[in-house]
Structure formats: structure tokens, C-alpha cells
Amino acid sequence: MTARLAVGFAWLAALAAVLFLLVPLLTVAAASFSPTPVFDLPLDGASLRWYARIATLDGFWPALSLSLQIALLSTAIALVIGTLAAIAIVRGRLPGAEALATALVSPLMMPGLVLGIALLQYFRAMGFTATWSALLLAHLVVTLPYVARTMIAGLALFDFTLVEAARTLGCTYAGAILRVMVPALAPSFLTAGLFSFLASFDNYPVSIFLTDVRTKTLPIKMLQYIEEAPDPTLAALSTLILAATVILLVASDRLIGLHRMAGTSE
């Protein structure tokens, strides 16, 4: 009896959690089709006028382009150097491998805001004023822990004798890594890349201290729009970002499986 009740309670909590998590996303999507400038829900009628207005948001295109550049580049660099470090750590021939592994994930435990102000003062002290490069470097610190965490876990399950086998069969060391290890680790690369891209693309607390009046990332611009004049245009923009995220997630689910990304090996 108690057991039944407990199971029922668990399902109830899960149902509540799912609804609670989805409500804000559905709200934004619904509000984006509002025919009027207020967020009257439920809607009477639907309109696409706010989608047409996204492009007219002041400074929208430069912000989107900047965010994409920084997110893609920092993810690419983090994937390369994070994977190299993960190989060194997992193969166990590195002095202090454990310490490096801990250090690599440690920025995850750090409030973004603290990293932001630390880098702001640091770059100022060095007289480093190039906003774009400062953002890229800062986002490298944001993305590297995600890559390191996923790649260390992924490589721990990889059978390195496969690389040796490929070399016995005549592959060079680099060739063996590229043609054997990289394909075998594709799911880990995708997971790491996805987490790292999203962490950078959505980052607010680090970027806010490193941008200037002319160079602003999309999250900073969005918060500014919301504080200045919230209208359904923002809901439309948010819905488009959500739609892109859904596509990314569906693709990852097809390629990797969400339950594997959730950290269970089933």
C-alpha cells in the first residue's frame, strides 16, 4: 500500500515537473502569435506580425552574428584543446592527471559573474581592450569545462588498443587517432559540442562585463529589449531560438539518444 502510494506520488511529481518546466516555453510561443501588442492569453486570433519585426530590432543582426561567431569559435577551440587534454588525462601517463582533471571542470562551479569581473579587471590591468578577442577568450573558459567533462567520461570508456591495432595495420599515430578514435567518440564530441555551444550562446553573466556599447552579444541585447520595451517581438525572437534548440535536440536524440546525454549508460 505504502509502496503504491509512493509510486503514485513519484508519477504525480514527475507530471507536475514536466508541466511546470514546459509552461514558460509554451507561453512564450503562444505570446509570439499575439495579434495585439499586449500579452493577452488566451489569444483571440493569431498573427505573424511580430516575427516580421524581429529584423527591425535595433542592433539585432550584429548581436546575433557576434554571438554565433563567439559560440562556434570558442566551442571549436575548446573541443580541440579539451579533447587533447582529456586524452593525456585518461591515458594516465601524465604527471598530476587527477589534479588537471579537477582543475579543468572547476570553472563550472564558479559563478559566471565572478569569472566576468575577474576577467574584466585582468584584461584592464593588462591594457587589453579588444572586445571581440576578450569575449572569445572568456568564452573559452566557459566552454572548456563542458568539453573536458564529457570527453574525459567518453574517453574512459574508449578502448585504446584499437588505436594500437590500427597502427599495427600501418596507420600513423595521427592517422589512427583521426580514423579510429574520432569516429568512435562521435557521440561524446556531439554532446560536448552541444553543451559548450549552448553555454556560450546563452551566456550573460560573463559577457556583460566584457562587451562595450557597440559590441553586444544577443543575450545582452535581449535583456536590454526586455527592460526597455517588452512586446511580442521578443516572444517571437525567443520562439525562433527555441525552435532552433528543438531542432538541435531532436538531431542529438537521433544521433546520440537523450538518455545517454543524461548520463546513464543504458
Added chain:
Amino acid sequence: MTAADLPVPSPVVSPAPDRERWLAIGFATPAALVLVVLFALPLALLFTASVAGPAGLTLSEYAKLATPHYLGVVWNSLRLALLTTGIAFLIGYPASFALARARGVLRSVMLASLFLPLAASVIVKAFAWTILLRSDGLVNTVLMALGLVDEPIRMIFTETALVVGAVNIFLPFMILPIYAVVAQLDHRLVEAAATLGASPAVAFVRVVMPLTLPGIVAGLALVFSLSVSAYVVPTLLIGERYPTLSTTIAKAFLLARQPGFGAAAGVALLAITLAAVALSARLGRSGGAR
């Protein structure tokens, strides 16, 4: 010809141990450099800036933090984090068990509903709550339609709005680590407990809870450290009337130009999150020792 004369097959192309070690060091160097130059050194400088006065070392910036006003600010941050972590645990712990039992389409739907909000921008979600919680928003409309309230209640810019938004945004960080542990749970242990005469409640408290402790601790630590340093959520959902450590830090740098004070507040925030992480690491270990 004896066996000794036969050519010894050379070990398969494995480079010499020494070379392997240098290769490993070479592989690790770029990431280690990033950590030192862009993480460790800036943090060291932040710490220095928080104790640097015009005439040598000083704790005056920290003394400002110890005034009643700023102690209230620190308490605001802690209160938000404790409420958020507590509520997220009460929902997330049972939900993880249901998630671990789900199979097929149901599991995919549930996981997707965890991942989608996780992947969605914090700003988008906080913005959604400002729409939902307005006095003419959906929540009030529903409450009035159900006859629970007679007139719209004020929710936006209240602590309720703040906590609802924070729980909503950080809940997946509670569920995922717990789910990862619950999904690996060996159900034979629960059955064994039952065979040995334990009631379901006793089996749960004595067997299941200790086994899921690492997930619980990870979830609690993650949600606490994320919510104690949340910035976007308090900015959009409550604003000036509920200053937190994070909003104070941002203000010190972006508006007030008090980098010394901002640095001290930053170090304080960092200390709080590190304390939470250290405490959870200890709890996780003591639980794992069973």
C-alpha cells in the same frame, strides 16, 4: 639454434614510455595554459583587488560588506538559494524515480521536457514568467476562473515570483544528477531488503536513500550554487527591491564604479559557492563509504 637466437618480436609500435609521457604533457599544455592564464591568474588578481587599498593591504571593502545593509543583501542571496534548492528537491527527488521507471515514448517525452528548458535561454524563461505572472497574466486568469481568488493578486516583483522562476530554471539541474543515480539503482537490493523483512518505508530510508545519496548531494550542490549566484532571474522577476550579492556585484562594476567593493563581494560569493561544493563533496564521501 636455441630459442634465445630467435628474433624477439618487437612490442607493437607503442612508443617508449618516456616519449609517451612527453606526448601527454604536450597534449595537456594548451588546456592547462588556458586555465592558468585565463582562470587562475584573473582570480588571483580579483582577490588582490579586494584587499588592495591606497596604502597597502586593507580589509575595508570587506568591512563594508559586514554592515547591516549588505548583510541583508547576503541573506537575500542565501534565502533565495535555500528556498529554491529545497523546493526543487521536493519536486525533483520523487520525479527522478518516475523518470527512471518510464520507458519508450514516455521516457523520451519526459527527458525532452527536461532538456528543452535546460537548453533554452535563461532570459527567455525569465521573460516568460514576467508574462505569466503579470496581474492580467495567465496565472491570475486561471486562479480567478477557478474561483480561488476574487481579484488579481500581485505576483510579479514579489519574492514568490522570484522563487517560482528560480525553481523553474534550476529544477533540471536537480533532476538530472539524481536521475543518473536512480537509473543505475540495483532493484535486487530493495527486494533483498523486503525479503529480510523490511517494510517498503524502511527499505526506502535504509537502502534506497543511502544509495541515491551521491545524486542527491550533487543535485543540491548544483542548484544551490547556481541559484545563490543567479543574476538574470532576480533582475527580471523582482528587481531593485530584492538586492542580491550578484546584482550588487554587477552594480559595483557597471554603474557605481567601485571595483574594490565589487571584488570583495565577488570573493564573498565565490566563498559561499565553494563552501557549498566542499560540504557536498564531504557529504557525498561519507555516504559513499557505507
